[in-house]
Amino acid sequence: MSENTFLRGPKDWWRQAVVYQIYPRSFADNNGDGIGDLKGIISRVPYLKELGVDAVWLSPFYPSELADGGYDVADYRDVDPKIGNLAEFDQMIDALHAAGIRAFVDIVPNHSSDQHEWFQAALKAPKGSPERDRYIFRDGLGENGEIRPSELISHFGPTAWTRITEPDGTPGQWYLHLFAKEQPDFNWHNPQVRDDFLRTLKFWSDRGVDGFRIDVAHALVKDLSDPLPTRESYDMSVIAPNGTDRLFDRDEVHEIYATWRELFNTYDPPRVAVAEAWVEASRRPAYASEKGLGQAFNFDLLAARWDKRVFNDIIDYNVKEAVKTGSSTTWVFSNHDVVRHATRFGLPDGYDWARWYQSGGTEPKPDLALGLARAKAATLLILALPGSTYLYQGEELGLPEHAAIESDQMQDPQWFRNPGKAGSRDGCRVPLPWTSTGKSFGFGPGGSHLPQPEWFAEYAADQQDGKLGSTLTFYREALAARKKLIKDESFRWVHHFNHNVMHFRRQGSWDSITNFGDTPVRLPKGEVIIASAPIVAGHLPANATAWVRHEEQRFSFFRR
Ligand code: GLC
Numbered sequence: 001m002s003e004n005t006f007l008r009g010p011k012d013w014w015r016q017a018v019v020y021q022i023y024p025r026s027f028a029d030n031n032g033d034g035i036g037d038l039k040g041i042i043s044r045v046p047y048l049k050e051l052g053v054d055a056v057w058l059s060p061f062y063p064s065e066l067a068d069g070g071y072d073v074a075d076y077r078d079v080d081p082k083i084g085n086l087a088e089f090d091q092m093i094d095a096l097h098a099a100g101i102r103a104f105v106d107i108v109p110n111h112s113s114d115q116h117e118w119f120q121a122a123l124k125a126p127k128g129s130p131e132r133d134r135y136i137f138r139d140g141l142g143e144n145g146e147i148r149p150s151e152l153i154s155h156f157g158p159t160a161w162t163r164i165t166e167p168d169g170t171p172g173q174w175y176l177h178l179f180a181k182e183q184p185d186f187n188w189h190n191p192q193v194r195d196d197f198l199r200t201l202k203f204w205s206d207r208g209v210d211g212f213r214i215d216v217a218h219a220l221v222k223d224l225s226d227p228l229p230t231r232e233s234y235d236m237s238v239i240a241p242n243g244t245d246r247l248f249d250r251d252e253v254h255e256i257y258a259t260w261r262e263l264f265n266t267y268d269p270p271r272v273a274v275a276e277a278w279v280e281a282s283r284r285p286a287y288a289s290e291k292g293l294g295q296a297f298n299f300d301l302l303a304a305r306w307d308k309r310v311f312n313d314i315i316d317y318n319v320k321e322a323v324k325t326g327s328s329t330t331w332v333f334s335n336h337d338v339v340r341h342a343t344r345f346g347l348p349d350g351y352d353w354a355r356w357y358q359s360g361g362t363e364p365k366p367d368l369a370l371g372l373a374r375a376k377a378a379t380l381l382i383l384a385l386p387g388s389t390y391l392y393q394g395e396e397l398g399l400p401e402h403a404a405i406e407s408d409q410m411q412d413p414q415w416f417r418n419p420g421k422a423g424s425r426d427g428c429r430v431p432l433p434w435t436s437t438g439k440s441f442g443f444g445p446g447g448s449h450l451p452q453p454e455w456f457a458e459y460a461a462d463q464q465d466g467k468l469g470s471t472l473t474f475y476r477e478a479l480a481a482r483k484k485l486i487k488d489e490s491f492r493w494v495h496h497f498n499h500n501v502m503h504f505r506r507q508g509s510w511d512s513i514t515n516f517g518d519t520p521v522r523l524p525k526g527e528v529i530i531a532s533a534p535i536v537a538g539h540l541p542a543n544a545t546a547w548v549r550h551e552e553q554r555f556s557f558f559r560r
């Protein structure tokens, strides 16, 4: 396996890794049933190798009824038969490792699927039983328990409580689900739950998995003493940022991650993990601690508008924070939960996601050329930063969001649980176009589980492969350049006279310069290593980034 030995040692491979997120059901379909599968992934390992990523992260591939795209896990230690099996999983890991690519898998510890054998057992067992104690069951209020235990909304709809029917057929207790009703929350005060996740982490670590992405890592431990918490929204501003919130980011959650860390450290190299924790920036270090998961997603740029000052503050904060805590930060613009950044950067600031989706992605209409230019500039910028970078499948093709999916074809629970009101995450989960022709644009020999638009043809990988100026070629070149250039985690700002230009230096030898403004700016002298748009007469166009080899002395920041 190729090592990035430039860091403190081979154990640190993750610190500056470029991690490519695969959404398995939408990546590549080998058997033509319209659903991406592990064999499909295996068939695309050469593509991933050529792209130059250090690792992949697989969104859930476990047995699931797909109430929430696989984040409703029915069995944590198996592969969904719709997608493959364990033997194929092992082949996939071998194929990735042989290509020098490491693998993260997604762990979903806050909730299981309602099809999980433990939840099924809880439904059959009586109130107060050990089976029910692995989840969160409460009696309802009112004379007959018909009123839900508290006014708590779920992330995907009006309430986080659902009433069950008891084994004898009478209406019974209620269970808690912070997400869809098919996703009952575990009771993390129950030692069996804790032990079982350690078993799961060991299971995948033993199969050669290198790292874990931890879903909703901040929600596991809850204070559900009476009176039960109520809540009308999950806006981050309503989460107490001091570890005392009843539902999220409680200090006790770190006791769990300390036990996970002990397990990870029994492996060589130690297994790594990254927390998906939607917490205030000041609360991230605890998740990123080397006594805990080791790294935490920094989603600050996901919500950032294209503005030098906004980017500046976020980068400055996170780079300093990483130095302080000893972890490395993460940079990400796209994933399976947000509008693809090639589209997002072409939409006006502050657009309303839900309303935009309700209009089929037409009101307002994104400026796709502008969006792609900014997306490429933004990606080249983050690839120049210290920390790891997460790329989402399809962004290397410059793929825009497909928001014009017919309502009855949508799969995202958020969409149909809030009729006429919600946005959807399906438009970034549409199966990839590999070829410009064919039934599902080369996704597989059959159809596609989410409809692909006609215009996918022009973004197909085969249309971009080997073509100068294509987005795919740009990503390949950028990743190759990054691999050669990044030698340490040093970083320093370089002052630029133009307040729309971001300029910083790495390794004391090369610079990244981004033009957030709308007129070209003159680049400093030096060899242009790579640029997100053609450099014309020494000028960096608007909405573009260039990496320039720094020339000592002859360098001048203050000339136009
Ligand atoms: C995370 C996932 C998202 C999922 C949710 C519930 O936020 O990224 O896709 O719906 O957790 O598991």
Ligand code: CA
Residues within 6 Å of the ligand: 029, 030, 031, 032, 033, 034, 035, 036, 037, 082, 083
């Ligand atoms: Ca398939």
